[in-house]
Amino acid sequence: MDMVRNFHMAQGLGETSYAQNSRLQVVTVLLYLCNYFESSTYSFSFLICLFFCFVYCCMPPFSQMFQKEIIESLMDITLSSAMEACAAETAPATVCIADLGCSSGRNTLSVVESIIRAVCERRREATQQLPEFMVFLNDLSGNDFNALFSLVPEFVQKLKAEHDDGGGILVSVAGAPGSFYGRLFPSSSLHFITSFTSLQWLSQVPAGLLNKGEPINKGNVYMSPASPPSVVTRYFEQFQEDFSMFLRSRSQELVVGGRMVLSMLGRRSHDIHKKINEFPLYEALSKSLSIFVSQKLVAEEKVDSFNFPIYTPSTQELEDQVYREGSFTINSMKQYYKDWMFENAPNMLSKTFRAANESFICHHFGEEIIEPLFETHTQVLYERLMAGEDIGLCQITVVLCKSATR
Secondary structure: OOOOOOOOOOOOOOOOOOOOOOOHHHHHHHHHHHHHHHHOOHHHEEEEEHHHHHHHHHHHHHHHHHHHHHHHHHHHHHHHHHHHOOOOOOOOEEEEEEEEEOOOOOOHHHHHHHHHHHHHHHHHHHOOOOOOOEEEEEEEOOOOOHHHHHHHHHHHHHHHHHOOOOOOOOOEEEEEEOOOOOOOOOOOEEEEEEEEEOOEEOOOOOOOOOOEEEEOOOOOOOOOOOOOOOHHHHHHHHHHHHHHHHHHHHHHHEEEEEEEEEEOOOOOOEEEEEOOOOOHHHHHHHHHHHHHOOOOOOOHHHHHOOOEEEOOOHHHHHHHHHHOOOOEEEEEEEEEEEEEOOOOHHHHHHHHHHHHHHHHHHHHHOHHHHHHHHHHHHHHHHHHHHHHOOOEEEEEEEEEEEOOOO
16 A cells, blocks of 8 residues: 555545544543643642543533633643744744644634644733744645645634734645655744654555565564564564654754654554553454455455554653664654443444444455444454453653754
8 A cells, every 4th residue: 555645634524524523542642731730830720620631521512612712721731831933033034834744623723722822812912922833734645634724714813813913923724645654844843743643653654574576574563572573573663764754854854952742552562572562452453354354255365464663662762762863852752542341432442443444444454344344343442441450551642953054
């Protein structure tokens, strides 16, 4: 599968679309906020954040109501330190922001809105003129940019109305389709970059997963505990190549002192060969496909040749790659874990997983498999939950600053 041409989150605004099933990504941001508050003096805010995380996860009818308010009220606190480069110190007349792997949900514009507010607040504190903003939304060309851009006019007008300081504030938004594993923007053109829950995706399925034409990761769709060591090594090497390219590209595009806030699915163990299940959603898919094979709904050879281009790094692996590339310093890095042990978790997690992975699965197996496959996937997760087994996820967030010299 050509990732650049064919991979995308589930499009549109329907029940199974990414736009309707990106709650998990919002909770990811909330968990980062909780970690921030827990390590600061905001103890009361920390409790409030935990409360809204609980409500957001466990009470789906209220999810859309709470999503925007939480991000608006808390994201500016979290990102204020990362926004110093485009606020009071250097005070550029135009602040250029890029969100990489933006997809098509409302989350993207909510995050950008918080960044803009943080910068404007910092400028006001320094009694400086508010800047103009140029926002680039990046994803692969198959992304549903139309759904995303339909939200832009309201987003722009709202910010103009809120920041009417003698003529308002100009916010321009543009799409930047293409892979972030390579150059996307002119040299030294960006001040701030965000990427949420995208960098675990590799540029391609790792090479070398065949031995004399035979799949060597049989029965697995990812580098699972049952995978041979050579499979795990191939995935790690692909991650090294891709993340190194990502850092090199961004180092050329960011101004000196520019920041990146990167959040991705991660791994708690530093040992990539340790036989533990770090990502149960993919394990559940492997089991679901094996059930389909036993029922003769899918050919075993079709399953054996299927592998996801995804790698969940550890904090040590990320730190090593940043150090080797040499263009960035690590301002902060946090690892946190969410155990989704509540009754509706299997349904919510499976829907989110489907929205993110459906295009890749359809390309290999065909569209007719999707509905029954994810019914089975939800059931497998539910059985795991009832057995008291872990269905949690690890997330890593790192803030990088572009160094003056390499």
